[in-house]
Amino acid sequence: MSKIFKASEVAEHKKPDSLWIIIEGNVYDVTKFVDEHPGGKKILQRVGGKDATAQFWKYHNEGVLKKYKAQLQIGSLEGQAAPPPEPKIEEPKKEEPKKVEELKVVPLEAGPVAPAPAEETTKEALDAWGDLIPYGDPAWYQGYHSPYYNESHVALRQEIRAWIEEKVEPNLNEWEKTKSVPEEIYREMGTRGYLAGLLGIRCPAEYTPYQVASVPADKWDHFHEFVLTDEISRTGSGGFVWNIIGGYAIGLPPVIKFGKKELKDRIVPDIIAGNKRICLCITEPDAGSDVANLTCTATKTPDGKHYIVNGEKKWITNGVWSDYFTVAVRTGGPGMSGISVLLVERSEGVTTREMDCQGVHGSGTTYVVFEDVKVPVENLIGKENAGFKVIMTNFNHERIGIIIQCTRFARVCYEESMKYANKRRTFGKKLIEHPVIRMKLAHMVRQVEATHNWLENIIYQCGRMDETEAMLRLGGAIAGLKAQATITFEFCAREAVQIFGGLGYTKGGQGAKVERLYRDVRGYAIPGGSEEIMLDLSIRQAMKVHKALGMKL
């Protein structure tokens, strides 16, 4: 691997029985690889013994080199420092993170709600970091001022991006095909402390020994959770994101906030460690956004020790491999005042079947059936017939997660398009030189940035309000923002596929991310409250709240 070759030496290896090529100053032996090269044998043979860097970037993205480097690279060219794969656009080049002078984190108060970071920690803009493609990352990554972030957020984004680039990115196309993610990735989510950070609250320390390496547990705030979800979403795979956080981030918070101590002590540590899995079961074949009309029943046994649960739940993320199910059931009369939430454990009478959906492959979308399932009354989450509040409190956190994911997915569509537009040439020019393409990019950016900025404002509010105030005052805005995020995502996915043309219509290869995301759009626009319901709620809820605040019309 570390061998140094002269260009003249490489030039001798241009025949099928010994075929070497140079890419970015590194030497690859592709003699055996030619037969399996998806682009064909001859095209590689034509560049045998030569520098094929320009041709390589025309047809591939950086993921290909990362994947095949270990297998094919035999050394470097004399006088080259064997640089890492370059971004395909000519400029700017990827920069190493700059040294941080001092850690200016202000201690946060203890309490169940993670507070927002103090503004005075970030008077200066943070160092520019990442690929620096304009708008390719949030503004605070690119040296712009922000009141929300400090060095602990910087450290976290670097930690996660490094992990994703090493362990996840190279395998995503494969996992998309098999519609699965290896279990060890989920377990790492636990041991790296990420699961503990995805609860919308500070994780109670007694439930986990696992901490995020770059952020002390007592400093964790809502913006750290934002950064974590955002960086994971940069994979451009709804299926991957939902596989690792979809069930957990909405199924566990109700247990932690409203469950009984004995129940929590028994089940929570294993879930946070990534050893056991949990999901949220609200939606039914006949009750989606219309939660108040759900029909799954839980009837108390005559001795008052158990509930017997009967009913079906549909489109349940992660259900197929879950050990625990946080389930909305009817324990009382019709409407919202007859609903309770129960923690059902996988046991006799629980069956799960994976559903085949348009997108979010690997998320384990599941049809769940409960038939005479015996659940101890100690597994009641919150009070009997007061489950609607538990569900409603959970919605804000769920929707903010969806918004973060959609906004980054939209940004990924833009970023991929921007990169491609800077290398693909048509009619004698790069795509980016055609005004019609710049117009598409501009319309993507203005929506992504508007959505992201509104999102930061909402997350800041969440850190300043307690849960009940946030549920009432922010519920409408979060609903409106969810619709804004999914509409933006849909727009960007469409425009990105148009820019990529046939490559955006084909699985794998350079357009893999946008092709995949295009199929994931509906998986975000429908669940967690459909766009239609969200937009309507955004106005109704705001009117209600502002009436109480003294609105004068």
Ligand code: HEM
């Ligand atoms: C280390 C060297 C190379 C490796 C590991 C490699 C690998 C791949 C892979 C995995 C694909 C499938 C599509 C994708 O995942 O992006 C592909 C497609 C392709 N490759 Fe390569 N390749 C190499 C060098 C080259 C070179 C030097 C050329 C051109 C001279 C080339 C031309 C192509 C073409 C035309 C396609 C089809 C693109 C498409 O479907 O649009 N490859 N290659």
